[in-house]
Amino acid sequence: MIKNIIFDFGDIFINLDKPATVRLLSEKFGNFTVTDEMMKINEDYEKGLITSFQFVDYYNSIFPDAQKSELMKAWNAILLDFPEYRLKFIENLASKNKYRLFLLSNTNEIHIHYVKESMTSLRFNRFKKCFEKFYLSYEINLRKPDTEIYKFVLSQNNLKADECLFIDDTPENTLSASQLGIKTWTLIPGEQDIVNIFNQNFNF
Known part of the structure; x- marks a missing residue:
């Protein structure tokens, strides 16, 4: 589960x-x-x-x-918009306190500064506070798909791999996570949307 x-x-x-x-x-x-x-x-x-x-x-x-x-x-230029409906989705999910929520992103200082500026600090902080932990690769000196980054998240938070769902759009990232026993969803941008997560065939 x-x-x-x-x-x-x-x-x-x-x-x-x-x-x-x-x-x-x-x-x-x-x-x-x-x-x-x-x-x-x-x-x-x-x-x-x-x-x-x-x-x-x-x-x-x-x-x-x-x-x-x-x-x-x-x-x-790689960074586009952050739709409000997705922000409201994660805020709603966090408010229910049904799951422990984590963010795990390969990113860097320049991109994060730009994201905060483009989506505003207010919206960025609304997003960040939805998660128990907010892991950015450049802050923890680890990156996906190296398995060490998943082991780090699991050990830091006393998580069991088979009780975790990891969602990413990059197949090599979900593959390496799955090798540790983590359930994964390789989301296809443009065809699938995170707000439809509970329509997927996972054992929630």
């Missing part, structure tokens, strides 16, 4: 345009290939292993003709 629900953030609550950053940089500075080094920098940044200054400075070395403000704008 599910007693705990662990939610991803992007494309679960806030809408994303994942190709936006590469698209904008390509339009402005010419087509480029995302290298293994770039992926490593991105992952290190999501783990909080490098600072925002170091992150932007690295991409400024890749795109020397770019203003840092242009790089920041392109980086944040």
Whole structure:
């Protein structure tokens, strides 16, 4: 029986345009290939292993003709709107106190600052207080799909894996969680919506 629900953030609550950053940089500075080094920098940044200054400075070395403000704008272009109906959904779910609710997101300092600004601090705080714990990868130095991040959440909160449902839009993330015995839902953005969670075939 599910007693705990662990939610991803992007494309679960806030809408994303994942190709936006590469698209904008390509339009402005010419087509480029995302290298293994770039992926490593991105992952290190999501783990909080490098600072925002170091992150932007690295991409400024890749795109020397770019203003840092242009790089920041392109980086944040992935982030779209946070529909009010989803915020009300999670507030309603939290108010019932039926499940322990957690947020577990791969994210970074620049994106979180932008989210707070775009959705307003008031709405962001309304969202954050719905969760018992609000885990952001860059604050805990762990990221999905590494199994260590799920083990961390389980041990920190004395959770049993088979009593947890983890919801994410990325198959590799739900796969690694499921290998620990956590029940998972790989939500398909644009086809499914978190507000319909209780229409899914889970043992609530």
